[in-house]
Amino acid sequence: LPKALYSLLPETLLLADSKEADLQPITPEKIAYSPPPELKATLRPYQLHGVKWLLACEQQGFGACLADDMGLGKTLQTIAVLLYLKQQTKANPTDSNSGNVSVELTRQLSLFEPHQSEIRPLQALVILPTSLVFNWRRELEQFAPSLFVYVHTGTGRLRDLRAIAGHDVVLTTYHTARQDLLLLGRMSWRVIVLDESQQIKNHQSEISRVVRSLKGRFKISLSGTPIENSLADLWTQMEFINPHALGSFREFKKRFLLPIEKRRDDKAKQRLFEIVRPFFLRRTKEEVAPDLPDKSEQVFYSEMPPEQYRAYEQIKSAIRNQILTLFDNPQTRAQALNELMRLRQMANHPALLEPESNLPSGKFEDILSHWENARRSGHKVLFFSSFEKHLQLFRSYFEQQGHAFAWLTGSTPKPARTREVDRFQMQSNVQAFFMTLKAGGVGLNLTAADYVFILDPWWNPFVEQQAIARAHRIGQKKPVTVIRFIARNSIEEKILLLQQRKQQLGQALFEGSREVPDLSREDVEMLLE
Missing domain, CATH: 3.40.50.300 (P-loop containing nucleotide triphosphate hydrolases)
Known part of the structure; x- marks a missing residue:
């Protein structure tokens, strides 16, 4: 039985067999991790704990939701994890993905056997809003320049999955992931990351179904607000990071959603939070204040x-020469600044x-x-x-x-x-x-x-x-x-x-x-x- 399905067992059976169960607690303290030289950033204590927690979830076979307050560095912590997993891929060249594309890629690389461990890509897919693509690429270049990054957006994006699979990190948008499901869905990704994961909160939406259908060994969701409107948002988050952990939505609605939201059932709320709490990590600014600068x-x-x-470029083209002419004359310099x-x-x-x-x-x-x-x-x-x-x-x-x-x-x-x-x-x-x-x-x-x-x-x-x-x-x-x-x-x-x-x-x-x-x-x- 997959570990993520343990929560579907009746509570009495789960408690009765808990001593014999092979479900180990997630203990970040036992993770032997220290930031490598390739990580061009200094992790604050709470960020170091966050990285270890994510790696502990990964080693136990679970997905995870990092729900830190805005501004606490969720992106940096995720980049540190991706860099670590990339280095583990180098150290364990036989540890490859199970997807067909990964197997094909491995066969191609076997021609260069002495260097295979050096060039084996991580194959991590990061799905995010369009507005965050540039910021993610910028932080990857700044904090982990050794990772080979590809931005899968726009009309000129790659259509050959083998070429895409040759990268450590692939950045794409929710919209593009929906459009390219047939392409990206053929891949068994080593890691799938969702940034602003509340984008999939509506479990009936097409983008939510598309994202949840993608195959990935380790799934991370990032959101400062994983629950925005209803506990239904929580089901979607869990269904992405640990599929089936809360049962089908119909089962979740019967066991938790209706009892908690309609009948204020505290026992049902307690049972639900006991199931999901190990897979969510949230720190507020107040909690980590001692680790933060003023x-x-x-x-x-x-x-x-x-x-x-287009409107911006039209204005710039129309007024460029005019601004320079006005600026050269001290009497019309103020007019030039108005045009700027x-x-x-x-x-x-x-x-x-x-x-x-x-x-x-x-x-x-x-x-x-x-x-x-x-x-x-x-x-x-x-x-x-x-x-x-x-x-x-x-x-x-x-x-x-x-x-x-x-x-x-x-x-x-x-x-x-x-x-x-x-x-x-x-x-x-x-x-x-x-x-x-x-x-x-x-x-x-x-x-x-x-x-x-x-x-x-x-x-x-x-x-x-x-x-x-x-x-x-x-x-x-x-x-x-x-x-x-x-x-x-x-x-x-x-x-x-x-x-x-x-x-x-x-x-x-x-x-x-x-x-x-x-x-x-x-x-x-x-x-x-």
């Missing part, structure tokens, strides 16, 4: 959807330029996704933007959803400012505070927040640091996580480079919050590349 900063790169990117602002606005959301526009914004959706994760975990978030119009878009969404929020811009009267600060600091249901960088960047004490979202970059990083200091200051008892949202392949990436240059030259502190950025012609040319 402040951690991340950059999240958002992909512009094709429609938004149009590019910044389009990179954020097309509606900032054309209020009636129906074009989507990749960054807008990414920010809301991060907000939902923070909100469900009970965190408070400061939202900073250079553009009040940008904040207004989020305000409209919050009002539609019925989410309470605080608001502060340059037009907010002084008495109202005090009231808004007090609401955010004192009322638990007010989890969001929207502020423009100029209005909210100085003079406020907002230590109730432990997340800071910088929605768009300002020319001078010192201005952003002043805004971050609203939360990261004396009186703050929790670690503060700062996330900067940057539209990829846009002027925002170039502004980041300018920020770094200013910091290296020590210019940022002396420029302060000046309205007009100190740019050279070379800077402008770089911004428009």
